[in-house]
Amino acid sequence: TQLLEQSPQFLSIQEGENLTVYCNSSSVFSSLQWYRQEPGEGPVLLVTVVTGGEVKKLKRLTFQFGDARKDSSLHITAAQPGDTGLYLCAGDIGNTGKLIFGQGTTLQVKP
Amino acid sequence: NAGVTQTPKFQVLKTGQSMTLQCAQDMNHNSMYWYRQDPGMGLRLIYYSASEGTTDKGEVPNGYNVSRLNKREFSLRLESAAPSQTSVYFCASSEILRGYGYGYTFGSGTRLTVV
Numbered sequence: 001t002q003l004l005e006q007s008p009q010f011l012s013i014q015e016g017e018n019l020t021v022y023c024n025s026s027s028v029f030s031s032l033q034w035y036r037q038e039p040g041e042g043p044v045l046l047v048t049v050v051t052g053g054e055v056k057k058l059k060r061l062t063f064q065f066g067d068a069r070k071d072s073s074l075h076i077t078a079a080q081p082g083d084t085g086l087y088l089c090a091g092d093i094g095n096t097g098k099l100i101f102g103q104g105t106t107l108q109v110k111p
Numbered sequence: 112n113a114g115v116t117q118t119p120k121f122q123v124l125k126t127g128q129s130m131t132l133q134c135a136q137d138m139n140h141n142s143m144y145w146y147r148q149d150p151g152m153g154l155r156l157i158y159y160s161a162s163e164g165t166t167d168k169g170e171v172p173n174g175y176n177v178s179r180l181n182k183r184e185f186s187l188r189l190e191s192a193a194p195s196q197t198s199v200y201f202c203a204s205s206e207i208l209r210g211y212g213y214g215y216t217f218g219s220g221t222r223l224t225v226v
Contacts, residue, residue: 004153033214042115042201042217043154088153090215097142097161097207098169099215101153 003027004091006102013079014110021074021105023089030095032065032072037086037104046074079109113137117202117218124192124225132187132221134202142205143185144215145169145177147198154201160185192225199223 005024013019023032031050035043047056049065049072056063060083062075076083086106090099115136124130136143141162146154146169156169158177166177174196176188185204189196199222203215 031213035215040219042203042219043215044217045214048214090154095207097205097213098144098156098159101146101155103151103153 003093003100004089004102006087006089006105008105009103010106010108012108012110015080016078017109019076019079019107021087021089021107023072023074023091023102025070025091027091027093028069029091029093030069032069032089032091033099034063034072034074035088035090037088043086043088076107079107081109081111083107084109115202115204115216115218117200117221119221120219121222122224124189124223126193126225128192129188129190130192130223131189132200132202132223133184134186134218135184136202136204136216137183138204138206138216139182140204140206140216141182142207143179144203144205145175145185145187146201146203147171148201148220149198157187157200192223194225197223197225 033048034046037043047063052067052069054065060077086104088104089102118133144159145157160166160179163182202218205215207213
């Protein structure tokens with residue numbers, strides 16, 4: 001059973017375009033995180049969101065946590081080839097410290 | 112450099128062989144984790160250790176054992192490797208700050224092939 005659904009699974013866009021990746025669940029999360037993973041490496045934490053409705057920005061990346069803490073989105077403005085990679089959302093139910101990961105979104109940004 | 116160190120980076124095993132994957136962190140984190148990553152499946156939790164001296168099963172523990180040797184080290188053992196255990200294995204550590212969220216720090220992974 002996949003508790004965290006990410007969409008889309010694959011995204012191929014041109015440099016300069018905008019994109020949004022979604023992470024949805026029927027469960028309420030005490031916190032939700034986004035990671036970026038490059039080939040041959042481990043995931044690297046981008047952001048953690050805790051409060052429903054919270055919005056965080058990291059340069060051209062905007063992260064939003066849903067009001068009910070069941071969903072999240074990652075929006076990239078003016079994508080660049082350096083944004084290419086696998087984006088993973090992960091959530092903690094009940095503040096256990098154990099993360100449940102989505103399947104990931106593979107992003108390719110072409111020059 | 113501070114972080115999580117995993118060894119080995121690559122390993123090929125024959126069915127039935129055993130091996131131990133090593134993991135060490137130098138961030139003084141209490142919690143450590145072992146995940147496996149398979150195409151289309153995301154990362155799935157094998158075992159975790161909330162603190163030194165404690166371990167518990169995750170989503171896919173069958174065929175694995177773990178040892179939290181001390182606060183820094185958390186090893187994963189495959190007693191009798193099977194082709195279904197071909198995967199990329201990641202160790203991670205974290206410090207949970209209740210009410211403030213937290214993040215995992217991952218190692219660079221061990222790519223294991225069982226033939």
